[in-house]
Amino acid sequence: MNITAAEVIVTSPDRNFVTLKLTTDDGLVGWGDGTLNGRELSVASYLTDHVVPLLLGRDAHRIEDTWQFLYRSAYWRRGPVTMAAIAAVDVALWDLKAKAAGMPLYQLLGGASRNGLMAYGHASGRDEAELFDSIRRHLDQGFRSIRVQTSVPGIDAVYGVRAPAGEEPEHHYEPALRAAQPMEEDWDTRAYLRHIPRVFEAVRSEFGPELPLLHDVHHRLTPIQAARLGKDLEPYDLFWMEDCTPAENQDALRLVRQHTTTPLAIGEVFNTVWDYQTLIKDQLIDYVRSAVTHTGGITAMRKLLDYAAQYQIKSGIHGPTDISPVGMAAALHLDLAIHNFGIQEYMQHGDATNEVFRQTFSFENGYLHPGHQPGLGVELDEDAAAKFPYRPAYLPYNRLKDGTVHDW
Numbered sequence: 001m002n003i004t005a006a007e008v009i010v011t012s013p014d015r016n017f018v019t020l021k022l023t024t025d026d027g028l029v030g031w032g033d034g035t036l037n038g039r040e041l042s043v044a045s046y047l048t049d050h051v052v053p054l055l056l057g058r059d060a061h062r063i064e065d066t067w068q069f070l071y072r073s074a075y076w077r078r079g080p081v082t083m084a085a086i087a088a089v090d091v092a093l094w095d096l097k098a099k100a101a102g103m104p105l106y107q108l109l110g111g112a113s114r115n116g117l118m119a120y121g122h123a124s125g126r127d128e129a130e131l132f133d134s135i136r137r138h139l140d141q142g143f144r145s146i147r148v149q150t151s152v153p154g155i156d157a158v159y160g161v162r163a164p165a166g167e168e169p170e171h172h173y174e175p176a177l178r179a180a181q182p183m184e185e186d187w188d189t190r191a192y193l194r195h196i197p198r199v200f201e202a203v204r205s206e207f208g209p210e211l212p213l214l215h216d217v218h219h220r221l222t223p224i225q226a227a228r229l230g231k232d233l234e235p236y237d238l239f240w241m242e243d244c245t246p247a248e249n250q251d252a253l254r255l256v257r258q259h260t261t262t263p264l265a266i267g268e269v270f271n272t273v274w275d276y277q278t279l280i281k282d283q284l285i286d287y288v289r290s291a292v293t294h295t296g297g298i299t300a301m302r303k304l305l306d307y308a309a310q311y312q313i314k315s316g317i318h319g320p321t322d323i324s325p326v327g328m329a330a331a332l333h334l335d336l337a338i339h340n341f342g343i344q345e346y347m348q349h350g351d352a353t354n355e356v357f358r359q360t361f362s363f364e365n366g367y368l369h370p371g372h373q374p375g376l377g378v379e380l381d382e383d384a385a386a387k388f389p390y391r392p393a394y395l396p397y398n399r400l401k402d403g404t405v406h407d408w
C-alpha cells in the first residue's frame with residue numbers, strides 16, 4: 001500500500017481547517033487534521049513544502065517508522081507546527097490502515113473498552129440567568145457534563161462566553177475571529193477570583209450535586225492564585241479545573257497541588273510527552289488535555305496516555321471546534337480503545353463545517369461514539385471545501401488595566 005499522492009487542503013467553512021489527503025496505489029484515501037488555530041498556514045507550508053515530497057512512494061502501512069522518520073529527520077524537535085504536521089500524517093495513515101483492514105480504527109487500537117464516551121459541552125452566560133438557560137439548553141441536547149464559563153463584573157470580554165441562542169449562531173462566539181488583527185480583551189485577576197466561586201455556588205444550588213461541572217481558567221493565574229481558586233471551589237465538587245496556570249514550568253503545578261483537592265486538567269497547548277514528564281511522574285495533574293491533532297497523532301497520544309495510565313491519570317482530549325471533524329474522530333477512536341478514558345470535550349461544529357466533513361460519529365444521551373465505518377468515519381467533500389477559501393483569523397489576546405499584555 002504505497003502513497004501515490006499527498007495533498008494539503010485548506011478550507012474555511014465556519015473557521016479555517018488544514019486537512020491532509022493521502023492516496024495509495026490501492027485507491028484508498030486517508031485524512032489527517034493539521035489545524036493550528038490562528039497559525040494555520042504554517043502547518044500547511046510545513047506539510048506541502050517539507051513533508052509531502054517525503055511521503056510519495058512510502059509504504060502507508062509503516063506508521064511507527066514514518067512517525068520516527070518525520071520526527072527525527074527534521075532534526076528540530078517538538079513545537080506546535082511540527083507536531084501538528086506529524087499528527088496530520090499519522091492520523092491519515094491510521095485512517096488508511098483501518099480502511100485497508102475494513103475496520104473502524106478503534107478495532108486496530110485494541111477494540112472498544114466501553115460503549116460510549118461521556119462528553120462535556122460548553123455552557124456560558126453573561127449573567128446568571130443566561131448561564132442557567134445555557135446549562136438547561138445543553139441538558140436538553142443530551143449533555144450530562146457541563147463546562148461553566150461566565151462574564152465577570154469588572155472585565156469587559158472574558159474567554160469562553162458566547163452570545164445567547166438566537167442572538168448569534170452557537171459556533172459564532174469562537175475565539176478565532178476573522179479579523180486582520182488579534183482582538184484585544186481585558187483581564188482582572190482579583191475580580192475573577194471573587195466572582196467564580198459565587199457562580200459555582202449558584203449553579204450547584206440550582207442544578208444539584210450530581211451534575212459534573214468543569215471550568216477552564218485558560219492559563220490566567222499564578223500558581224498561588226490558582227491554589228486559592230482550587231480551594232475556594234472545593235465545596236462545589238468540580239470534575240476539573242483546567243489550565244489554572246501556564247505550565248511551561250511544570251513544577252508550578254506542584255504548589256497548586258499541595259493546596260487543593262480540586263482535580264487538575266492541563267495540556268491543550270502542549271505537543272509532546274516531554275511537556276508532561278514531571279506532571280505525570282509526580283502526579284501533579286489528573287487529566288491530560290492534549291489534542292490528537294497537536295500532539296503528533298494517534299501514535300504519540302497512545303504512548304502519552306499509556307504513560308499517564310501508570311499513574312491513574314486519565315484522558316480529557318481537547319475537542320473545541322478548532323479541531324476538525326477528522327481530528328475529533330481520531331480522538332473518539334482513541335478514547336474508545338484506551339482503558340484510562342476520562343471525558344471528551346465536545347463543541348458541535350456548524351452546518352458549513354458538517355457540509356465539508358461528512359461524519360459518522362454520533363452523540364446520544366450524553367455519549368459520543370465514533371461509529372462503525374472502516375477507518376476514521378470522516379470524509380472530506382472537496383467540492384464543498386472549495387466553496388470556503390482560507391480567511392486570515394487570529395485568536396484574541398489580553399491586556400491588564402494598566403496595558404500590560406497578559407496570558408490569554
Ligand code: KDG
Pocket residue numbers: 037175216218268319320322345395
Ligand atoms: O484555539 C484555542 C482554543 O482551542 C481554546 O481556547 C479552547 O481552551 C479551549 C478549550 O478548552 O476548549
Ligand code: MG
Pocket residue numbers: 216218242243268
Ligand atoms: Mg481549554
